[in-house]
Amino acid sequence: MKNREIIKHRKIFYIISAIILITGILSLSIFKLNLGIDFSSGTILEIDLDEDVSTGEVRDIVNQVDLSQEPSIREVGDSGIVQIKTESLTKELRQDMLDKLRERYPEMTLEKIDQVDPVFGKELARQAFLALAIAMVLMVVYITWRFEFKFAITAIVALVYDVLFVLAFLAITQMEINNEFIAAILLIVGYSINDTIVIFDRVRENLKLKKRDETLAEVVNKSLQQSLTRSIHTSITTLLTVGAILVLGGSTLRIFSLSLFLGIISGTYSSLFLASPLWLDWRLKSEKKRA
Amino acid sequence: MHIKRSRIALAMLIILILAAAGYIYNDVANNHGLSLGLDLEGGVYVLLEAQPAPGETVDRNSLERARAIIQNRVDQLGTKEPEITIEGSNRIRVAIPGIEDQEQVLELVGQTALLEFKSGQKIDDEIVYETIVTGDALKEAVVKFDNRTNKAIVSLTLSDEAGQVMQEFTSKNIGNLLYITLDGVPISTPVIEDAVGKSAAISGNFSDAEAAELALLLRSGALPVPLIARESRAIGPRLGRDSLAKSLFAGAIGAAAVLLFMIIIYRGFGGVANISLLAYMTIVLFGLKITNSTLTLPGIAGLILGLGMAVDANIIIFERIKEELKTGRALKIAIENGFSRAIVTVVDANVTTLIAAGVLYWFGSGPIRGFAVTLTMSIGSSMITAVLITRWLLRLLVDSNMIKTAKSIGRV
Numbered sequence: 001m002k003n004r005e006i007i008k009h010r011k012i013f014y015i016i017s018a019i020i021l022i023t024g025i026l027s028l029s030i031f032k033l034n035l036g037i038d039f040s041s042g043t044i045l046e047i048d049l050d051e052d053v054s055t056g057e058v059r060d061i062v063n064q065v066d067l068s069q070e071p072s073i074r075e076v077g078d079s080g081i082v083q084i085k086t087e088s089l090t091k092e093l094r095q096d097m098l099d100k101l102r103e104r105y106p107e108m109t110l111e112k113i114d115q116v117d118p119v120f121g122k123e124l125a126r127q128a129f130l131a132l133a134i135a136m137v138l139m140v141v142y143i144t145w146r147f148e149f150k151f152a153i154t155a156i157v158a159l160v161y162d163v164l165f166v167l168a169f170l171a172i173t174q175m176e177i178n179n180e181f182i183a184a185i186l187l188i189v190g191y192s193i194n195d196t197i198v199i200f201d202r203v204r205e206n207l208k209l210k211k212r213d214e215t216l217a218e219v220v221n222k223s224l225q226q227s228l229t230r231s232i233h234t235s236i237t238t239l240l241t242v243g244a245i246l247v248l249g250g251s252t253l254r255i256f257s258l259s260l261f262l263g264i265i266s267g268t269y270s271s272l273f274l275a276s277p278l279w280l281d282w283r284l285k286s287e288k289k290r291a
Numbered sequence: 292m293h294i295k296r297s298r299i300a301l302a303m304l305i306i307l308i309l310a311a312a313g314y315i316y317n318d319v320a321n322n323h324g325l326s327l328g329l330d331l332e333g334g335v336y337v338l339l340e341a342q343p344a345p346g347e348t349v350d351r352n353s354l355e356r357a358r359a360i361i362q363n364r365v366d367q368l369g370t371k372e373p374e375i376t377i378e379g380s381n382r383i384r385v386a387i388p389g390i391e392d393q394e395q396v397l398e399l400v401g402q403t404a405l406l407e408f409k410s411g412q413k414i415d416d417e418i419v420y421e422t423i424v425t426g427d428a429l430k431e432a433v434v435k436f437d438n439r440t441n442k443a444i445v446s447l448t449l450s451d452e453a454g455q456v457m458q459e460f461t462s463k464n465i466g467n468l469l470y471i472t473l474d475g476v477p478i479s480t481p482v483i484e485d486a487v488g489k490s491a492a493i494s495g496n497f498s499d500a501e502a503a504e505l506a507l508l509l510r511s512g513a514l515p516v517p518l519i520a521r522e523s524r525a526i527g528p529r530l531g532r533d534s535l536a537k538s539l540f541a542g543a544i545g546a547a548a549v550l551l552f553m554i555i556i557y558r559g560f561g562g563v564a565n566i567s568l569l570a571y572m573t574i575v576l577f578g579l580k581i582t583n584s585t586l587t588l589p590g591i592a593g594l595i596l597g598l599g600m601a602v603d604a605n606i607i608i609f610e611r612i613k614e615e616l617k618t619g620r621a622l623k624i625a626i627e628n629g630f631s632r633a634i635v636t637v638v639d640a641n642v643t644t645l646i647a648a649g650v651l652y653w654f655g656s657g658p659i660r661g662f663a664v665t666l667t668m669s670i671g672s673s674m675i676t677a678v679l680i681t682r683w684l685l686r687l688l689v690d691s692n693m694i695k696t697a698k699s700i701g702r703v
Contacts, residue, residue: 046530091397098394109527109529110525110527111527111529111530112527112530113393113523113525114523114524114525115522115523115524116521116522117520117522124659127654127656128651131650131651131654131655132647132651134654135647135649135651138646138650139646139647142642142643143643146639179658180588180589180592182659183592183593183659184589186647186648186651186662186663187593190600190644190648190666190670191596191600193640194600194603194640194641194644195640197636197639197640197643198607198636201636201639201640202636226614230606230610233606233610234599234606236552237549237602237606238596238599238600238603240545240548240549241545241546241548241549241595241596241598241599242545242592242595242596243545244545244548244595245541245542245545245592245595247541248537248541248544249592250533250537252330252534252588253534253537253538253589253592256589256592257592
């Protein structure tokens with residue numbers, strides 16, 4: 001294995017990460033996430049019109065219904081299903097819209113109706129993020145117990161970075177986020193922390209075996225080199241499975257699997273090039289203070 | 292003798308795993324096994340929340356009665372295996388697979404269905420209502436056909452006491468209007484033609500379907516507390532089946548790609564990992580079946596990802612063994628050492644993810660909970676198969692001298 005000097009060049013990786021991070025935060029604040037109705041409330045109807053219809057035509061019909069906001073109408077999926085997204089509709093309005101549509105397109109089949117109440121919309125997300133926050137605290141406790149506090153914090157930093165990375169991508173591309181996204185975030189969290197711990201485990205082991213003339217930086221670098229093969233192989237296998245879903249899994253899962261795909265790439269990157277160097281620098285700084 | 296024994300053991304282990312896998316796959320494929328979520332099977336889902344009068348709270352008793360009433364109503368639709376569960380302190384989750392008409396279900400579960408018979412008195416241009424009898428007193432409600440109009444009507448039978456009250460009222464009010472309301476809205480206002488007692492009939496301008504639904508609602512009883520629908524979803528069966536087929540196909544391809552990768556990179560040991568993965572998948576499916584978990588679309592994706600991560604445990608082990616071999620140790624010792632050291636890594640890494648899954652289970656509800664369960668089972672199985680199966684297979688392979696040189700583990 002070639003002698004790859006990761007630690008020596010860590011400043012470069014810090015800069016790259018910082019650029020990505022800042023771009024991410026900026027895009028989140030400017031573009032904001034495109035929240036599906038699961039989080040913002042509303043009604044979604046997906047209908048399969050047996051003919052080739054322009055969305056403009058559908059819009060004309062939908063506009064006959066007494067809506068207070070402009071509906072969003074577009075084609076989704078691979079087989080020409082029309083999606084109508086509106087504010088939260090009452091039963092009467094829903095029925096009215098369905099009747100009018102059925103009148104014009106008697107052959108239409110209703111593939112999906114989702115309705116989320118305004119109050120309820122954000123609750124699930126709030127619940128999930130609260131759960132994640134608590135999970136992170138518990139993870140810090142466990143990692144501190146098994147390793148040390150500095151490892152715990154840098155692991156969490158890498159984790160947050162990965163999540164922000166995926167969120168930023170979604171904000172820039174304005175892809176719509178729904179409930180499944182929460183599941184994706186959880187999987188990314190799991191993968192990221194898993195990956196980071198495996199590397200930290202190696203650092204921990206090499207620290208125990210550290211020789212007198214080895215610097216801390218050399219120990220960390222050696223650990224990273226030793227872990228490189230495993231990291232790459234594992235990301236490849238995970239990306240193979242997620243890639244299969246991305247390509248073959250149908251349109252319903254597309255945003256979900258894309259988030260996973262990016263999260264895994266970011267997770268691998270952050271474990272090697274962010275968490276470990278950060279830990280090193282933190283440790284060096286506190287050792288300097290003691291001296 | 293020693294060699295033969297381990298070869299036999301090896302063969303037996305592999306056959307056992309293949310048999311278990313075959314059994315489970317067959318089971319699941321024929322759908323005896325796993326219950327599918329609505330996003331895979333199609334159906335209607337509603338999340339209802341109790342809305343008590345302002346200032347009041349919902350008591351557990353009312354919520355349970357409401358649940359039972361809704362169960363009653365849904366059962367009369369004759370669908371298979373509807374799930375109606377209480378969630379938290381004021382919510383009821385209704386999931387009905389296989390049904391397509393969301394509106395019908397919403398009507399059925401959402402309506403309080405409080406029936407009232409009222410008298411109306413005109414006082415200063417306004418009508419003041421007074422309730423005579425409520426639906427509590429209903430003993431029976433069936434659909435009948437009116438001879439004269441040939442329209443569907445709902446024929447009611449009241450309790451004896453209510454019957455007497457009605458008798459008194461109607462005999463005193465011949466010629467006046469009787470207001471029959473459902474949830475406060477008048478559905479029928481007949482002129483009282485003569486005194487009626489226990490038997491009454493509601494004849495509005497009902498279609499057959501409307502009359503049947505009304506009778507159903509009345510039979511089940513009025514909800515003790517009003518419920519509103521916070522969330523409702525209806526998935527057509529075609530979309531569901533489509534999603535299922537596609538994700539299963541993707542899973543198969545993904546799994547095949549992983550198996551191939553492992554053999555290319557790790558050769559003989561890759562084959563070991565693959566058998567171990569087969570065992571992993573089998574255990575996960577078995578676990579899901581036992582716990583009666585509902586498989587959702589994200590759940591399937593989680594399982595597929597889990598496959599990629601289950602390989603990780605094996606990769607960590609193999610890389611360790613490679614390192615041991617590099618230091619010149621004999622194959623057998625390298626394997627044992629590599630194993631012991633790697634297990635520590637695997638456990639530490641997986642426990643942290645388990646923490647996240649556990650918290651999500653605790654705080655989550657419904658689909659998030661199900662997802663946490665799937666994830667936990669995934670991680671648990673991958674640890675078990677890595678610690679047990681991979682180790683056994685490796686030991687047996689070396690014992691039986693099928694793997695003699697380090698070359699079998701791939702490039703060292």
